[in-house]
Amino acid sequence: MYRYDEFDHQFVRDRTNQFRSQADRRLKGELTEEEFRPLRLMNGLYLQLHAYMLRVAIPYGTLSSKQMRQLAFIADKWDKGYGHFTTRQNIQYNWIKLEDTADILDALADVEMHAIQTSGNCIRNVTTDHWAGAAADEIADPRPVGELLRQWSSLHPEFSFLPRKFKIAVTGAPNDRAAVKVHDIGLRLHRNAEGAIGWEVIVGGGLGRTPMIGVTVRNFLPEHELIGYLEAIMRVYNLYGRRDNKYKARIKILVHEIGADKFKSEVEAEYARRPQASTEVEQRELQRIAAYFAAPQLEKLPRWSPGFEEAKLGNPSFSRWTKNNLGPHRADGYTIVNISLKPDGGIPGDATSGQMRLMADLAERYSFDELRVSHAQNIVLPHVKKDDVFAIWKALEAAGLAAANYGHAGDIIACPGLDYCALATARSIPIAQSISRKFADSAKQDEIGKLKINISGCINACGHHHVGHIGILGLDKKGEEYYQITLGGSSAEAASIGTILGPGFAGHEVADAIETILDTYLKLRQPGEEFLAAYRRVGAKPFKEALYAAA
Amino acid sequence: MPLLKNNTLVPETWLHTSADGELPAGDVVVPFARLLKEWEQLSKRPGKLGVSLGNVDRAEALAMFLPKLQLIELPFPAFNDGRAYSIARQLRQMGYRGELRATGNVLPDQLQFMLQVGFDTFDIGERFTLATWQQASKLMSLAYQRGLYRRNDEAEIWTERHTDAEPWLEQPHAG
Incomplete structure (x- = not known):
């Protein structure tokens, strides 16, 4: 991992001091809100519906255990004990006071972090592959x-x-x-x-x-x-x-x-x-x-881990989780653990300070002290021995972090929506929760297979609905929230923008509509064909018929 | 209008002219359109010549005039309209060494950025004290980017880390 040298440290300290003086001038009324706005935005501080929101940069999504613990400390001391991991691999705190912000920036600087340029009309935090340095298919980190x-x-x-x-x-x-x-x-x-x-x-x-x-x-x-x-x-x-x-x-x-x-x-x-x-x-x-990014000292291990295989045989829940939540590591005997921050019925991307500390502990003990934040709002332990996976899973399960839905229907990307955001036209989180509950049945979710459902609460598309295999866009029609569904989007190498399926749905109808779409897919798919591939083969027609025929 | 240069207030010595009409005697700043139109005459008159460029005009358009110009004014119609930062940098990279003045909505919080891209005088209005401007000129003691204009005690991080590597061809310093 990158470590600050004296220059990086000085740079962040200078910047924090600069912000402290700007915030003081604002609190004393020497700066107007209009003049303060671009200054606070360039330090990641937004004014939201209910409070200030601070967005902290996690450069290219990489965190050490120490940094993750500091994020937990900030959540406890200055927020309500949790944080929200974002689609740009950052973390947001939703209940921040202006007068505390400079102290929070100091606490971040202590662990080589900052909130510089997480907002404003400037170059934002650079994002990358959350499996960087570990993935089997990688050319270079x-x-x-x-x-x-x-x-x-x-x-x-x-x-x-x-x-x-x-x-x-x-x-x-x-x-x-x-x-x-x-x-x-x-x-x-x-x-x-x-x-x-x-x-x-x-x-x-x-x-x-x-x-x-x-x-x-x-x-x-x-x-x-x-x-x-x-x-x-x-x-x-x-x-x-x-x-x-x-x-x-x-x-x-x-x-x-x-x-x-x-x-x-x-x-x-x-x-x-x-x-x-x-x-x-x-x-x-x-x-x-x-x-600084030299590969960690991995052991020479056999590809086959008897302990891992045995644990799978003895525990169906564990076995199912390993099928969905592990990624191929470039080294034999190692794997990539994807921790889903999408518990059934939960808020996508939220983690409590206790969960952050647990993940930090696991990374320290089992993954060379390293964690990643993914743009799908999950946490990754990049270098884990297969021998250790069962112990990790048990710890995650005890902390409510063992959702086995990585890359599946329950692994929903959602923006904060009207529950927090001043720009939103509709709520996103309750829609994500209702869909997540609908597919909480693990057998159904596994049968459907790989799927990306993305939800945005307004046309600014922070929930990336355009590139969801199924995209959901929340809009406002004469004071009523309604939701437009798009199909066929993808942000992968063969990228595509989803196509609107037809008239929108009321909030309480969305989960049923998604179920209808997925039932249609299950009926028409060819063996082994994932949702996106099936959609690209057959087009929108069968899905439209299933959804709108009754009406 | 108070003018800031080298962190002190200096008197205005230039006369600003409009698009047409009689040119006064002395050092004059003309709008870019007038420079194009009356170049022949302007280049021959005694006194120094300056131009005020719009932020939708291209820096390249000034290339042939640069050797004769001793002041270029670039406007910030709003503090968050950043086009003049790029134009300033282009002019400096084209070799312009005369006075480069920021006008319009110039605020202390942007002063150091303006210095770093090569501005050296600033139309600052009456709103802030000189002390505020002086402090604002050195909020950051270092920068990552290379080839910026900066104070002697303002470090360029990448250069400091690799002192034995080939230096920037021309290492500019502010005022």
């Missing part, structure tokens, strides 16, 4: 590039007042778990015919009101050119991105309006003008950072 980008984008003087927020995602594996095609910039590592590695640079993807799949502007950029090239992209966006309408201000609109070719030529022209051709410092910095 994308986190060194993530850290390089974190540093470069932190308080970038030129790019702190962009037309709109800016999100970058990085993946080092061919199976895209970081959704790089639906980010402002997506970076995908791949090998060319000669076996060398380079980065595909994808620009202008995004969700929100106008969902778009990004376009490739460079197919094979050498790693050491990333900073220079991204500077050129950012400058073109900063200069020419629209500022007249916040709903048309993301880079995807610029790329769409001037066209991918024109956009590309502007970027290339800007890149050609860069004053410094040498990238020696960037290369050395990347090497320095990469050393």
Whole structure:
């Protein structure tokens, strides 16, 4: 894991002191709310429906046990004893007081964390594959590039007042778990015919009101050119991105309006003008950072773990959980444990301070002191011996963390919705809870298999409904909440935007509608065919007929 | 209008002119459109020449005029309209070494960013005390990015970490 040196420490301390003075001036009335707003936003502090919300950055989703314990401490001391893990691999606290915020930022700085640029029209926290460094299919760990980008984008003087927020995602594996095609910039590592590695640079993807799949502007950029090239992209966006309408201000609109070719030529022209051709410092910095991400000292183990197999035979619940919640590790005898933060009927992504501490303890004992937050709002223990999995499961079960629904119907992504958010038009959490309860029956959920259900409480799409295999969008129709259903979205390597199925449903009808869709799928699927594949084969028609025929 | 330079207040010595009409004697700042229209005449008159560029104008459009210009003004119509940061950086990277002035909605909380991209004078209005501006100029003691304008005691982190590597071609320093 990356560790701060003296410079990183000083940087975060300077920033915290700066915020403390800004918050003081606001509390004394020397700054208007309008002037304070962009300053607090650049430190992750939102004003929500009921209170301030603080969003803390978890760079590329990686946490140490110590950091996770500090997050639990903050939840207890300054919030209501829990936190909410987000779709951008961050954590949010929903009940924060303005006068406590600088102290919280200090507590974060103590464990090498911050809330810089988790909001505002600037470059946000860089996200990546939650299995980075562990996945069997990975070409290289994308986190060194993530850290390089974190540093470069932190308080970038030129790019702190962009037309709109800016999100970058990085993946080092061919199976895209970081959704790089639906980010402002997506970076995908791949090998060319000669076996060398380079980065595909994808620009202008995004969700929100106008969902778009990004376009490739460079197919094979050498790693050491990333900073220079991204500077050129950012400058073109900063200069020419629209500022007249916040709903048309993301880079995807610029790329769409001037066209991918024109956009590309502007970027290339800007890149050609860069004053410094040498990238020696960037290369050395990347090497320095990469050393922190050296693979942990894994033992040489046999692929087969008799203890693990025996425990599965003796315990059907455990066996079922292992089938759904483990991921393929690159080393024999090891596995990736995915802890679902989606208990049946629970709030997606929420964890209590006690659960955070337990997960920290498990990571310390069994996973080289490392945890990950996934963009699907779950927690990952990346390097676990198969021999230890049963002990971990028992501890998780005792803490209400053993939901066996990872990647299944109950593993729902949902934004906070109208229960917390000032922008929402409908509630998301109760819908997620009703669907989760509907499929609490484990046999049914397993029969349905791999499925992504994503729920957003307004058209800003924080719950990524456009790329859910089943997407649910909450809207307001004359004071009544109703929900639109889309099918066929995906944020994986073959990314697609879901298609609206038909008229919306009232909140209490949504779970039944989802059940009808899934029953239809079960009837028409071919052996072994997952929901998304079946939908892509047959299209919307059978689902429409099943849903709307009766009416 | 108070003007901030090198962390102190300095008197305004430039005369601002409108799109047309008689040019006064002395050092004048003209709108970009007038510079294009009357270049012939402007380049020959005695006194220093400055231009005020819009933030939708392109920096490249100034390239041929740069050797003659001693002041370029860039506007911030709102503090959160960040286009002028990029234009400032482009002008400095094109080799412009004259005065670069930020006008419009210039606030203390953005002062250090403006210094870092190469602005050196600031139209600051009457609202904040000089002490507030002075403090605002050094809120951060270091920056990650390379090639920024900065104080001698303001560290550039990546360069500090790799002192033996090739330095930035031209290492600028603020004022």
